[in-house]
Amino acid sequence: MSQKIDWAKFADEQEKVLHQKVPTLESFNMISQINIQSNEANGKDFEDAPEQFSVAEATLLRKVLRKGLMDSKNDIKVQRDNPNSPLRVCSVKTFEALHLNPNLLKGVYDMGFNAPSKIQETALPALLANPPQNLIVQSQSGTGKTAAFILAMLSRVDVSKKYPQVLCLSPTYEVAIETGEVAAHMAKFCPEIEIKYAVRGEEVSRGSRLTEQLIIGTPGKVLDWALKFQVFDLKKLTVFMLDEADVMIATSGHQDQCIRIHKKLSPSCQVMSFSITYDLKCMEFAEVLVPDPIIISLKKGEESLDNIQRQGIPPTGLLKRCQKKATPSLF
Numbered sequence: 001m002s003q004k005i006d007w008a009k010f011a012d013e014q015e016k017v018l019h020q021k022v023p024t025l026e027s028f029n030m031i032s033q034i035n036i037q038s039n040e041a042n043g044k045d046f047e048d049a050p051e052q053f054s055v056a057e058a059t060l061l062r063k064v065l066r067k068g069l070m071d072s073k074n075d076i077k078v079q080r081d082n083p084n085s086p087l088r089v090c091s092v093k094t095f096e097a098l099h100l101n102p103n104l105l106k107g108v109y110d111m112g113f114n115a116p117s118k119i120q121e122t123a124l125p126a127l128l129a130n131p132p133q134n135l136i137v138q139s140q141s142g143t144g145k146t147a148a149f150i151l152a153m154l155s156r157v158d159v160s161k162k163y164p165q166v167l168c169l170s171p172t173y174e175v176a177i178e179t180g181e182v183a184a185h186m187a188k189f190c191p192e193i194e195i196k197y198a199v200r201g202e203e204v205s206r207g208s209r210l211t212e213q214l215i216i217g218t219p220g221k222v223l224d225w226a227l228k229f230q231v232f233d234l235k236k237l238t239v240f241m242l243d244e245a246d247v248m249i250a251t252s253g254h255q256d257q258c259i260r261i262h263k264k265l266s267p268s269c270q271v272m273s274f275s276i277t278y279d280l281k282c283m284e285f286a287e288v289l290v291p292d293p294i295i296i297s298l299k300k301g302e303e304s305l306d307n308i309q310r311q312g313i314p315p316t317g318l319l320k321r322c323q324k325k326a327t328p329s330l331f
């Protein structure tokens, strides 16, 4: 019976609702600024504004407003569910120490990254370890999570194989596009790596086969392409990445869709989940998808307001309200 559900259509409808509220990253930023100005001119604070933001919108707003890396002085915590796991989690202070493909390293430097961020220092060696390890990573917005998992995903691509090997699930169209743009920049000197977006507006025909190695998409569209159109084989994936697990579970239908995709993976597929927070529900979800994980977390510090202020954007009730959306997290 569940086979009859048109997941892509369902996801597209959810996306449309979000899109109507948040037309594009740029216009969202512009609208925020205009609203801020007009409310400030009226002597009103956004705290009084009746409009409510979803978790996805609040996360998107944070992303839009933040432009640089956020410093963290907090300690990294590493936990392991499986005490027999052979991996000794170490940390690196340079990208060279990761022994990356030279063209990938060139891409990292081209992005202006000189050294790994705090979370990257520990997460990257674990993400790149052999045999591959499953990981759950938590750290706050702007600490370099996206760059870390993109580097790991790109490192795992075998360019001699022309089929999808790495799948990154994003909770929304906007996040998928942003992730793809960062991946394309990092892979700038690796032209053999090809990226395909599985998001609204992208279509495939039944009977065709995807040749791109990296797929970045929203769960409904991915499910449709993999199971209904069968344009790629989930069993052949070597990496399954779940981005923004907290937003994923807060978005209707995504949790089920992720689980359905996950069920089709090969047991040897490396699975990773990244998120700003993991409350109990989110952690339960992550643990279903990520067996025997190494859990790497960076304790929350003084969140975004200071950092956003450093970017020269005024703290407003709008931002404060977005921060208030955060649910109590396990770490």
Ligand SMILES: Nc1ncnc2c1ncn2[C@@H]1O[C@H](COP(=O)(O)OP(=O)(O)OP(=O)(O)O)[C@@H](O)[C@H]1O
Residues within 6 Å of the ligand: 062, 063, 066, 067, 068, 069, 070, 111, 112, 113, 114, 115, 116, 117, 120, 139, 140, 141, 142, 143, 144, 145, 146, 147, 148, 276
């Ligand atoms: N090692 C690094 N050195 C310098 N800048 C970095 C580094 N890693 C990431 N950045 C930059 O810092 C910013 C935040 O990084 P990134 O988007 O990876 O963080 P994030 O934790 O995923 O944030 P969010 O949760 O909001 O998506 C980006 O502008 C990114 O280009």
